Amino acid sequence: MVQCEIIAIGTELLLGQIQDTNSSWLGENLALIGVDNYYQSKIGDNEERIVDALKLALSRSDAIICCGGLGPTQDDITREAIAKATDSKLILNEKVAEKIEYMFSSRGRHMTQNNLKQAMIPKGGIAIEDQPGTAPGILFPFKNKVIYAVPGVPYELKQIMRSTILPDLKKRSGSTTIIKSRTLRTWGHTESKLAELLEPKIEQLNESQNTTLAFLASGIEGLKLRITVKGETEEEIAQQLDNEEKHIRSIIGDVVFGVNSETIEQRILKNLQDKNLTLSAVEIATDGLASTRLGKVDSLGKYFKGCIIPKSQLSKHQLLQHTQKESDFSETKRLADAVRNFFDSDIGLAITYSEKEGVNYLAISSNNILIEEAMKLPGDGVRVSQFSVITALNLLRVQIENNLV
Template identity: 40%
Template sequence: MEVAVVAIGTELLLGQIVDSNSARIGQMLAANGFSSHLQLKVGDNHERIVAALELALRDADAVITSGGLGPTQDDITREAIAEFARRPLREDAEVRVVIEELFAQRGRPMSANNYRQALVPDGATIIAQRKGTAPGLIVPVGEKVIFALPGVPYELDDMLAHEVLAELHARRKDATVIRSRVLRTWGLGESRLAELMAPRFEELEGSNVTIAFLASGIEGVKVRFTVNTTSEEEAAILLDREEAQARGLLGDAIFGVDDDTLESVVAQLALTQGISIAVAESLTGGMVASQLVRVPGASRWFRGGVVSYATAVKEELLGVKTAAVVSEEAACSMAEGVARLLGSELGVATTGVAGPEMMEGQAVGTVWIGMSLRGHSSARRVQLLGDRERIRTYATATALDLVRLTLSGSARGFELAETDVRR
C-alpha cells in the first residue's frame, strides 16, 4: 500500500520550522510495512494545497497531511481538502462541544475563530483531539483516502499511532514487511563508502534489498539497508546478512548500529574495560565532555573535564611546558595533565586552530588530539575543513572516534600500551 505525505505550512518553506513531522510519519509507515515514495511541502495557499493533494494521490492509495487545521486565517487545509474531495464543509456539533469543553477545562477564554476547527468535509470521519483542540480528519476520495493531522508534533503522533495506522492496516491488501537497519560510520566520506560498497550494490540490483547513504554531520555517514519481504523472520535474516557483508567491506569504520552514537560506544567500552576518562579541551571548548555526559550513567566512567582555552591554564593547571600549544607535545601534555589532575586511567585532549585566522603558523583546521592511558601518551594530527563551528564539531567527533578505536584495539587507534587496552 502506497502512502504519500504532504506537510503544509509556509514556515516550512521559509526554514523557520524544520519538517520533523514528515520524518516521523515516514518512520512509522516503514515500521508498519507501508511504502512511501513521495513527501511534499507546500505553503499556506489554497490552490497549491489542492494541487499538492492531486499530485500526491495520483500514484498513492492514501495521503497523510500535517498542519493547517488550527483556528487562524492561514489554517486552510480543511477547506482545500473539501474542495479536492468535492465535499462541502459542515459544522460538526459534537466537535464544537468538545472544543468548548477543552477551553472550559483549561480555564481559558475561547475566541470565536476556534469554531473553525469544528468544520469538517461532509462524509469525513473525525479523529478525536485527545491532545489539542483541532480534530484530525479521515476523508474518503473514491477508493482512496486523505488523513488530515495537526501540525503540532505530539498531537500528530497521538493520532498517527492510535487512528491512522489502524485505518491503513484495515485498508491494506498485502502483508508486506518493510524493515531497515542503519550502520553508523565515522572517518570515511560518503563517496568512499559508496566506492567500497559498490560490489554489494551490483549484487543486490533487482532484489528486495536496497542500500542508501545518509551524511549526518557529527553523527557520521549512515549506511541504511531496507528490506521488503513477507515476514519478520525473513527480514531479520536479510538484515543480518547485509550487516555482515558491510562489516567485511567497511571494517572498523562502522562504529555502531541504529541508535548507537560515538559517545554511547565509548561509554560501553570504558565500562567493559573498567577505564575512567577525563578530557582537556582547548579548541572544542567543552564539546567533547558535553557529548560524553549525554550518555545516561556517565558518572560511572567519566571523571570530568578541563576547558583549558587560555595558554596560562594549559601551563598552570595541566603542566604544558611547550610554547607551541598547537603541537604534538602540547596535546600529549594536556592529556597527561588532565588524567593526573582528575585521577583517570585515560586522558583525552584537543588543541588546534578553529579559525578564522592562522595560529602559530598553523593553518585553520589543524587539530591535535592527544591521549594518555596509564602514563602511555601519544598524539595525532588531523586536518579538518570548514568554518569555525564545523571544525570544532568534527574535532569533537574525531576525538571520540579515536578513543573508540583505541579501546577496541583497532590498528587505526593509538598505540598507547602493550597490554590492558585491547581485549
Template identity: 30%
Template sequence: MISSTRAEIITIGDEILFGQIIDTNTQWIGTQLTDIGIRPTRKTSVGDNKQDILSAFTEASQRASVIIVTGGLGPTRDDITKHTFCEYFHTELEINQDALALVTSFFAKRGRVMTELNIQQAALPKNCTYIPNLWGTAPGMWFEKDNVVYVSLPGVPYEMKNLMEHEILPRLKARFSTTIIQHKSIRTIGIGESFLAEKIADWETALPEHIKLAYLPHFGQVRLRLTGTGTDQGILDRDLQAQVSAVTPLIEEFIFGYDLDELETVVGSLLKENNATLGTAESCTGGYVASRITSVSGSSQYFEGSVVSYSNAVKTNVLGVKKETLLEFGAVSEQTAREMAEGARKVLNTTFAIATTGIAGPDGGTPDKPVGTVWIACATPNETFTQLLSLRNDRKINIELTSSYALNLLRKTILKGNLIVQG
C-alpha cells in the same frame, strides 16, 4: 519485488517555509508509517495558499494511496485547510455535533469561555469522517476518494502524535494490507562516502532485490542503511543480518556500531566493560567532547571531568603543558596535544584522557596552520596516541568533527588493549 503501500506527507503553513519553526512532524510520521509497513515516498511543504494546497493534493493523489496532511486547522483566518478540502471534495462545512460537544467540554474543563472562532473548530467538511481530538480543539479528518486515503491532522506535534497513535495508525493498518519494512544500519567513521562505496561495490551490486542500500553521511560519519521489504518478519531479519555479516569484513576497521549506536554510547560501554575512567582536556572544542560524553545516562560511572584549557595560561598552570613546548611548537601542535592529554590524565586521575587543540575558525589561521588544523590526543596508562586533522573553514562543523574523531581515537585505543593497572 514486493510492492508497498505508498504514502506522502504534506505540511501546511507559511511559518515552515519561512524557517520560523522546524518541521519535526514529517520525520516522526515517516517513522510511524514505516513501522506499520507503509512506505513514505515524498514530503511536500506548502504555504497558506489555497491553490498551492490544491495542487499538492492533486499531485500526491497520483503517486500515493495515503496522504497525511498536517497544519492549517486552527481558528484564525490563515488556517485554510478545511476550506481547501471542501473545494477539493466539492462539499461544504457544517457543524459536527460530536466535535462541538468535545470542543465545548474542552473549554468547560478549563473554565474558559468559547468564542465564535472556537465554535467554528467544530465545522467540518460534510463528507469527512470525524476523528476526535482529545488533546486539543482541532479535530482530525479522514477522507477517501478513488482508493486514496487523505488524513488531515493538527500541526501541533503533541496533538498530531496522539491522534496518529490512537486513531490513524490503527485505521490505516485495518484499511491496507501492508508489507513489513525493516531497517538495519551500520555506523562507520573515518572513511568518506565515495571511498566506502568503492570498498563495498561488489557487495552492493549483489544485494537481493528486496533489500536496498542508502548512504547517509553526517559529520565525518557514514551510516549505511539497509532497508528490507517482505511479508515474514523472521525471514526479513535473517536476510538483513546475513548482508550485515557479509559486508562487515570489508569495512570492519571503520565500523563503530549499528542501528541507534552513537559514538558516545559506544565509548561509554567500552569504558564500563574495562572498569576504566575518562577525562578530557579541551581547547578548540570548548567542552563539547565532555558534553557529548555526559549526554549519556550513567556516564558518572566512568567520566571524571574536563579541563577547558582555552588559554595558554590554563594549559600550563592546570595541565602542566611546558612553556617551552608552547614557545617552540605553538598551542596547535602534536606536542601540546600530547602534554594536554597526559596532564589531564594526571590532574583528573583517570585511566584515559583525550585532548583537543586546533584552529576552529573562521579566523586565526596561518599559511603553516590554516583554519581546520586540529591535533587530538589520547593518553593511556601505557602511552599517548595523537592524530592530525585537516578539517574545514566552518567553526561549528570543525567542533563537531573534532569531537567525533577524538571519541573515535579513544574507542580505537581501548580496543587495542592499552590498559594496565594505574600506578
C-alpha cells in the same frame, strides 16, 4: 500499491519562517511501509489555492495527507478547503466538541466559539481522537480515495500518523510486504573508501532486488550505512538484516561504532561502564563540543568526570601544573595527562590545535598508554570541530575495546 502525496499548508512555510520538517519525516515513514510518495507541496493559507492543490492531488494520487491549518484561528482553513474540494459538508463532531470544552475547563481557561471549529469534520469522515493537542486528525474516505489531515505541530503529527494513519494506509495498500532498515554508523573510512570496499556487495544486492544499501554522511553522527530489506515476515527480515550486517562488518572492518540511533558518545559511555573506567577531557580545538555530548549521556558524571577548556596560553599553564611529564613530551600529551590528574580519572583525552601546522591533535593518557595522533580534516571550522570530536572519540573506543588503556 497506494500512491500517497503530501500537502503542507501554511504561509509561514513559504516565507521560510518555519522549516517544513514534517514532509521529509512523512516521506521517510511512507517509504518504510512501502507506500509510494511522488509529490510533496507547500501551499499558503489561501482557500482557493488549497482547493486547487487538493483537486490536483485527487486527480493523480490515491491518498493525500494535509499537514497544518487545523488550528482555531481565522487563517486555519484546511477543513473548509477539504470540504470545498470534495463538495462535502462540515459537521460538528459532538464528542470532539465535548473533549475540547473539557480541555479548556480543566485548565481553567476560557474557550471561545472559534475553538469549536476544531470539532468540524467532513461528512463521512472520522475524527482521529488520540490528538495530543486540541485539534483531532481527520480520516476522510472520498470515493475510492482517502484524504487525511493532521496538525502541523511535529509531535502531534507524529502521534496521529503512528497510531492511525500509517496503519490505515498500510491496510489500504493491501501490501503484506514489510520494509525495515538498519543503520550502521561508521567512522574511519571515507565515503569513497567504503563504497569501494562494498562495491561487489552492492552489485550482488542490486541483483537480489529485496535488499538495498545506502550511504549518508552526517557530521558527528558518522558516515551512515543503511541496509533496507523487504520481506513478508518480521522474522525473515530480521534474519536477513542480521546476515547482511554481519557480512558488511566483515568487509569494512572495525569502523562500526553504533547501530541505528546509537551515538559515538553513548558507545563511549557503554565502553567505560563495561570496563569500569572514568574519563576526563581537555578541549582546545573543539571548545567543549565533545564534553557537551558526553555530559548529556552521563548527566551525573559517573564515568565522565569533567572537562577543562583552557583558551589562553596562561590557562594552559594553569592546567599543565597538574602533570609531571616533562616538556620532551608534546603539549597535547601533557595536557591529556594533566586533566587526568586534575579530575583523578583513569583516562585523559586531549584535543588541541597547532596553528602553525593548521592541524588538530588528539592524545590519550592512561596508566598504560600515552599516545598522540595528528588529525588532518577537511571542511570549515564547524565541520573540522565535529570531525575532530568523532575521530578522537572513535580512537578512544578502539583503544578501550582492545583493552589498550
